[in-house]
Amino acid sequence: MLYLSTRGHAERKHFCEILLEGLAPDGGLYLPERYPQLDAGVLAHWRTLYNGGAPGGYAALAFELLSLYIDDIPAADLRALCEKTYTQAVFGTAHIVPLKQLEAPSTDSGQAGFYLQALSNGPTLAFKDMAMQLLGRLFEYELTRRGEQLNILGATSGDTGSAAEYALRGKRGVRVFMLSPAGRMSPFQQAQMFSLQDENIHNIAIDGVFDDCQDIVKAVSKDLAFKRAYKIGSVNSINWARLLAQVVYYFAGYFQASTNDAQAVSFTVPSGNFGNVCAGHVARQMGLPIQTLLVATNENDVLDEFFRTGVYRVRASVDTHETSSPSMDISKASNFERFVFDLLGRDAVRIKALFGDALAEDGYFDLSADPAFAQAASRFGFVSGQSTHADRLRTIRQVFERYGVMIDPHTADGVRVALERRDPAVPMIVLETALPIKFADTIAEALGRAPERPPQFEGLEDLPRRVQHLPVDAAAVQSYIAQHGLAS
Numbered sequence: 001m002l003y004l005s006t007r008g009h010a011e012r013k014h015f016c017e018i019l020l021e022g023l024a025p026d027g028g029l030y031l032p033e034r035y036p037q038l039d040a041g042v043l044a045h046w047r048t049l050y051n052g053g054a055p056g057g058y059a060a061l062a063f064e065l066l067s068l069y070i071d072d073i074p075a076a077d078l079r080a081l082c083e084k085t086y087t088q089a090v091f092g093t094a095h096i097v098p099l100k101q102l103e104a105p106s107t108d109s110g111q112a113g114f115y116l117q118a119l120s121n122g123p124t125l126a127f128k129d130m131a132m133q134l135l136g137r138l139f140e141y142e143l144t145r146r147g148e149q150l151n152i153l154g155a156t157s158g159d160t161g162s163a164a165e166y167a168l169r170g171k172r173g174v175r176v177f178m179l180s181p182a183g184r185m186s187p188f189q190q191a192q193m194f195s196l197q198d199e200n201i202h203n204i205a206i207d208g209v210f211d212d213c214q215d216i217v218k219a220v221s222k223d224l225a226f227k228r229a230y231k232i233g234s235v236n237s238i239n240w241a242r243l244l245a246q247v248v249y250y251f252a253g254y255f256q257a258s259t260n261d262a263q264a265v266s267f268t269v270p271s272g273n274f275g276n277v278c279a280g281h282v283a284r285q286m287g288l289p290i291q292t293l294l295v296a297t298n299e300n301d302v303l304d305e306f307f308r309t310g311v312y313r314v315r316a317s318v319d320t321h322e323t324s325s326p327s328m329d330i331s332k333a334s335n336f337e338r339f340v341f342d343l344l345g346r347d348a349v350r351i352k353a354l355f356g357d358a359l360a361e362d363g364y365f366d367l368s369a370d371p372a373f374a375q376a377a378s379r380f381g382f383v384s385g386q387s388t389h390a391d392r393l394r395t396i397r398q399v400f401e402r403y404g405v406m407i408d409p410h411t412a413d414g415v416r417v418a419l420e421r422r423d424p425a426v427p428m429i430v431l432e433t434a435l436p437i438k439f440a441d442t443i444a445e446a447l448g449r450a451p452e453r454p455p456q457f458e459g460l461e462d463l464p465r466r467v468q469h470l471p472v473d474a475a476a477v478q479s480y481i482a483q484h485g486l487a488s
């Protein structure tokens with residue numbers, strides 16, 4: 001399998017060549033040159049391999065799927081990487097991604113089942129562990145094979161940074177420099193990151209907001225001489241390997257909610273950068289019978305606006321709201337270009353005109369008059385909805401009272417939109433993207449009580465912390481990396 005850029009088809013690359021890269025050199029995103037098509041036989045075989053989530057089933061499924069996209073890692077090595085990653089020890093259950101049934105299917109009323117899919121039982125209690133844990137092992141594998149080292153530089157508002165640190169802690173050949181806005185992550189998130197004592201993990205609290213952190217990362221990445229001298233890499237959500245790892249749990253969710261491979265199932269995905277739901281799109285393009293991909297946003301409704309109107313309009317910083325589902329607070333959706341590439345028949349010239357030129361000049365583009373726009377729903381199954389702070393609080397209460405299940409504010413955005421828009425005749429799976437303990441303030445506001453705390457996190461906030469405070473200054477960050485990074 002070769003990979004191309006959404007902005008040009010010229011140079012095609014293998015998986016391991018793009019693994020350690022971010023954007024393609026032309027500014028586009030990497031995608032496989034085609035999606036492997038699964039016939040009924042393959043789907044039935046994968047259902048058997050997954051075996052209802054029996055021990056080893058998820059790793060076996062992951063290996064089968066990844067092998068279709070990775071042809072430059074020997075099969076035995078790839079299988080071992082999957083088996084080491086997707087274990088009960090790392091993800092809490094042998095199932096890895098079990099469904100929680102909120103409403104049972106009923107043949108009497110013709111109502112299909114309503115489920116949460118647990119994706120948040122990894123080390124940092126958010127779905128990003130699902131991909132990042134594999135990415136950490138792939139990085140170590142490939143860097144060792146090349147005899148190279150890498151300094152990972154990133155900015156986080158909470159979930160990405162901790163998932164990256166827990167995936168890369170103690171890994172050979174990698175150091176992590178993670179910028180976060182000082183005092184702005186939830187207390188639990190701060191404790192999760194700053195309590196890591198691993199020598200290769202560097203937490204840097206910037207005296208600014210998340211945008212300041214991102215600007216520093218951009219400034220450092222633009223300094224090509226520095227970037228080369230210190231081998232700066234990233235693990236952000238546009239990385240294809242992350243997206244690919246996420247495709248697997250759509251299959252696992254499907255097998256749990258359906259009894260045979262003819263049945264269609266829908267997913268609701270709490271969305272920000274469009275990485276998670278784009279993995280659902282890939283699964284659907286491969287032939288997984290997904291009826292609807294329901295994109296749920298919070299008040300930052302860039303994506304909902306597009307699917308309602310055909311207009312994609314990037315928000316300015318001042319128009320980007322700080323909400324109680326902060327991991328969905330985005331001004332633009334960095335993976336969205338991948339979907340639009342497919343929507344427009346993989347026309348790289350048009351993608352360059354839209355994402356390279358129109359967004360840079362006008363800050364928006366408008367596909368409402370393009371016949372392709374109607375196909376977002378009719379051919380690709382995309383529908384959207386949005387939710388507010390008041391909706392989240394109400395939904396957290398409703399789910400707790402009605403089903404006895406406590407959900408986090410991001411998952412609540414999903415449940416709220418799913419309840420509003422689902423087709424009762426089709427099983428609906430809402431992806432649970434984080435656990436409530438990460439966002440205790442909002443849970444207390446909704447339920448008047450503290451969230452449940454998994455036992456392994458007792459006393460987390462009291463552990464000693466390892467964090468460096470720096471001003472909003474790219475030069476200060478560069479000199480910190482120069483002192484503590486791995487030289488190339």
Ligand SMILES: *Cc1c(COP(=O)(O)O)cnc(C)c1O
Pocket residue numbers: 126127128159160237270271272273274275276277327328410433434
């Ligand atoms: C990252 C994140 C999201 C958004 O996922 P995208 O892939 O950016 O769309 C939603 N919920 C939680 C808890 C997250 O950490």
